[in-house]
Amino acid sequence: MHAARRKAFNSVNAASLARWIAITASLAITGLIYVYLSLQLHDLGDRKKALENELTSVRAQNEVASAQIAALTSRSAMQRRLKEGYLKMIPISEHNIVRMNAPARPPEEDALQPIANKRAGK
């Protein structure tokens, strides 16, 4: 009986078992890492999107502000304020004006180019 029972036990190959456990564990870890990284990527994507939205919003606010600055500093606005009395201009008296020779314009700007004008006569 004793001998028969002993026969019924299968021997376990510890090395093989360890190998399989290691393979399975590494596969499981790889899978988990993959899932974790995928989730991280999704999370980073969402954060990127949120930052993009924030950036767009800040840019829009900036544009609104520059448009307001342009409107408030425009000539029409200045004149309106001048008319309303918010601003006052004091004329410079003649004896306070020092006339200086106007700086020469860069030659290429005024240079005449004797070429036919293709646009004319259309």
Added chain:
Amino acid sequence: MKWNSRIRCALVCLGFTALFSTFSFRLVYLQMIKHDEYAGLAAEKHVYKQAIYAERGSILDANNEILAHNIPVETMVADATHLNNREALIPVLHEALKIPIRELSEKLEGDRRYIVLKREVPEAVAVALKEKLRAQNLHGIYFERDSTRMYPNGSMLCHVIGFTDFEHRGIQGVESSMEEYLHGQDGYRYIEHNRAGQEMVLYRGQERAPRNGYQVHLTIDLNLQNIVENEIDAAMREYTPQKATIILMRPRTGEILAMANRPHFDLNQRSETKPEEMKNRAIDMMEPGSTFKIVSAAAALNEHKVRPDTTIFCENGLWNFGGRPLHDHKAYGELSVRDILVKSSNIGAAKLAISVGEQKFYEYIRRFGFGERTGIELPGEIGGVIRPPQSWSRISITRIPMGHEVAVTPLQMTSAMATIANDGKLVTPRIVKSITGEDGRTVSTFSPVVLRQVISPETAAEIGDALRGVVSDRGTAAAAAVPGFTISGKTGTAQKVDPKGGYEHGKYVVSFTGYLPSEHPEFVGLVVLDDAHTTKPELNYGGLVAGPIFSRIAEKAARYLNLEPHEELGKLPAAGRVALTNPSRR
């Protein structure tokens, strides 16, 4: 035949082989042959091409002052299938957007997926509304980023700048002519949505960044434009003309420094603007009147038919030519060519044209640029009407020199005067100076273009000298003088053409065109008033109406451009006087 086990096994194997082969073939067919088709169909379900809109470029003046700019706004749309609480949503939208409740209810009825609720919602309103919708957990309302055009100076320079349409495409003025530069190029991005409709950034596909529109720099100087606008407004108040146009141009380069028209309109409030108010009169037709006499005088002098001091008999004010009388406004006897311009004699100008001959005179008219578009970067420019000699009547040669039977644009007239100021060289007028990128890098520069040498420099100097006499006590435009400067100019008083035929009685187009300083012209100016109303009819002359306006503009412009006055010609008046137009005229 006896079916033994081996045959049965073989048959089963064969069956399986056939079955799997069919599957394999189907798989290959789907994965390889039909791959693109099905991949496309799948992508249609999840992948979207998201447009990234380019920003329209700004328009700036010569000193980089902003004339047209973008302001971000949002378009509010609704997806009726996503609405979770219509009853709660409608009052919120009504309060924020001021849309009537009935209109909102009608719009949000049914199950349409794209309903535009309101365009051009200001950024601040959109942000506040988004917060409110989030707080009340209301779904189905979406905001699309957009922008609208803003013109900080309102009506100033409205005909030059123009405006854009609903789709941000320029339809008038520089907005239209420079469309290809201003518009930019939209970008795109392929994105994937999840089931909730949110973008999955991880699966972003191909992407192309937008290229924003270039910035267009005009030759217009807002300081000079402001001077012109103030004076044209003062003229409208004082003379209540139907229309008015003022142009300032730099003769050497053809740069337009200022251009104003009346009637005009506010670029930011165009909804109630009449088409007549949108017309740029500077490139529209008018009868030039006596300002056109410079052409006949220039032709005769350039062809060496006469010299400036050659005398011509002016028939004592009445000359019958071709069976029709030709009058002068005063009876002149012998007048030198110079004095024909100074006194603006119609008979003298007619005789100068006759001395040149019909064909040659016509050639000079065309050489001065009349009858063809100048090529300025403004849409809708008219070439004018200059008939060839073959279709002239017997008396045309006597009427055209005084500006009858022709139609020219104020810009052509300015350009012709600039030719005299520019030693006889016709330079193409231009209003765009340069194109730059967002980073300030120059993309294109518009250089001055000399079209042709119309008359010799000597002839131009002779005409300029004669025109100096016009702005003197002897001439027709003494009121156009500016203390401290020499001015060459010519007045024009043309009877208005009746659309039914002939001329309208008592209605005139008065004008003055001239340049300053005569020796080294810095700018050419033109003032045109159509149907001005004066206290007395005998005061309705170019020299008396348009001349003083030119004088005030020239005085202020000379001060602004820091032109040095001649001591011997009198001092420039104190700055206080030129800071405002004549206060009594207000």
